[in-house]
Amino acid sequence: MKKPKIVVHCLVKNEENFIWYAINSVLPFVDKIMVWDNGSTDKTVEIINTINSPKIELEKHPVITREEIGHLRQEMLEKTPTNYDWLLVLDGDEIWSKKSLIKIKKYISQNSKIESIACWTRNLVGDIYHSLPLTSGNYQIAGRKGNLNLRFINLKKIPGLHASNPYGQEGYFDKENLPIQLRRGIKFINTTYFHATHLIRSSKNSNIFDRLQKYKPTFGKKINKKYIPKIFFSKKPTIVPEVTNKFNYFQQIPILYRAIIIYIKNKLKLNEY
Numbered sequence: 001m002k003k004p005k006i007v008v009h010c011l012v013k014n015e016e017n018f019i020w021y022a023i024n025s026v027l028p029f030v031d032k033i034m035v036w037d038n039g040s041t042d043k044t045v046e047i048i049n050t051i052n053s054p055k056i057e058l059e060k061h062p063v064i065t066r067e068e069i070g071h072l073r074q075e076m077l078e079k080t081p082t083n084y085d086w087l088l089v090l091d092g093d094e095i096w097s098k099k100s101l102i103k104i105k106k107y108i109s110q111n112s113k114i115e116s117i118a119c120w121t122r123n124l125v126g127d128i129y130h131s132l133p134l135t136s137g138n139y140q141i142a143g144r145k146g147n148l149n150l151r152f153i154n155l156k157k158i159p160g161l162h163a164s165n166p167y168g169q170e171g172y173f174d175k176e177n178l179p180i181q182l183r184r185g186i187k188f189i190n191t192t193y194f195h196a197t198h199l200i201r202s203s204k205n206s207n208i209f210d211r212l213q214k215y216k217p218t219f220g221k222k223i224n225k226k227y228i229p230k231i232f233f234s235k236k237p238t239i240v241p242e243v244t245n246k247f248n249y250f251q252q253i254p255i256l257y258r259a260i261i262i263y264i265k266n267k268l269k270l271n272e273y
Contacts, residue, residue, distance in 0.1 A: 004108050006030040007084040007155075009076045011069065012048075013038035014202040014211075015092025020047050020240040022095050025231045027053060029101040030088060034076055036061045038069065042204040043239060044092070050237045066166035073163035073170055080155070085112075087153040093196040094121075094151075097229040100191040104152060107189060115185025117152035118142045120192040122223065124199055126247035128232055130220035134192070141181050142188035150181045151193070157185060194229060199243075219247065 008030050012019060023033060033055050037045055039062035048058055063069055080087070086108060104117055118141045122131045137147035153172060155161065160175020172180045180186070198216040205211045232244055 002109060002112065004085040004105070004112075005083060006032075006086045006088055006105075007080055008033040008088045008090050009073070009080075010035045010090045010092065011038060011072060011076075012036070012040065012044055012092040014040050014042045014044060014204050014208055016040075016043040016047055016202050017093075017199070017241045017243060018095065018196045018201060019044055019092040020051065020236060021229070021231050021243070022090060022092055023048065023051055023056070024234070025096040025229055026088065026090060026101065027051070027055060028098075029096075029105060031055065032081075032084065033057065033090075034080070035059070036072060036076065038063050038072070042202045044202070047237075047239055050239060066168060069167035070163065070165050070170045073172075077161065077163055085154065085156055087155050089151050089153070091195075093199075093201050095194040095196070095229050095231060097193070097227065100193055103191050104189055107187070108152065108154075111187070112154075113157065113185070114187045115154045115157045115183055116150055116180050117187055117189055118144075118148055118150045118181065119189045121147045121149045121195045122192045122227075123147050123195050123197060125216045125218050125220035127199070127245065128194070128196075128228065128243055129223055129225075129246060131194075131223055132198075132220050142186050144188055147195075148188075149195075150186070153180065154185070158183070192227065196243075217247075 008026060010033060012035060027033065035048060035056060035058045037058065037060050061072055063072065108114065108117065120134045122134065124131050132147060135146040139146065139148045141148045141150060158174050158180055161172060163170060163172050165171055174180060174183060197214050200215065201211065
């Protein structure tokens, strides 16, 4: 059984609350992590630098427009060494469990002809202990509908693989510009990763595209504790924010108030990234 070499592409900007957990959740299971910071003004870069691993390559690529973000994904593909077999797309608010990664790695080790892997995304709301139902989303991938995402891509099997489109619409395509999730080579794996897109991700969210609109200060479905990644409860540097506190409406009022004020201010001026 061949052990696949996995490279991670991680584009970040102002992800201080979850970036340490995201990177460390995948670090033991991959061979290289390319982290490109788009111009963080919070502690994101400082937190990444606390992770002592030769697997991590941190670069700074400040951008302003949505289009530039899309171009960065293509540039990351072009700069990825050719000796890697699989790409794991990792955002700064995505945290994987050991069980999920072991399951997917085992599958791709035994099925080298598969082009891409999709799975459930557990969208957290309120805190790390609650999420939206897996089937509540409208994404349709690999014959399923719900909160799904394509996260593993076989770098060797998709002809003309490239990234395109502005932030919010970006994706990966083949030589015919067909989205790779529409190709026959996609496989659905019945597992999940945690996605903190609806939680507070930084103390400086105001200049991030769509960030405040995604915040949902509400309760969701309680998650069985056996599915919660252990990395959330591991020892960490003091600079890393604590995210294990349980949701409390009264504690969230000041945060929600600031979010509304910032959202209104942003509506009165052009969006900036």
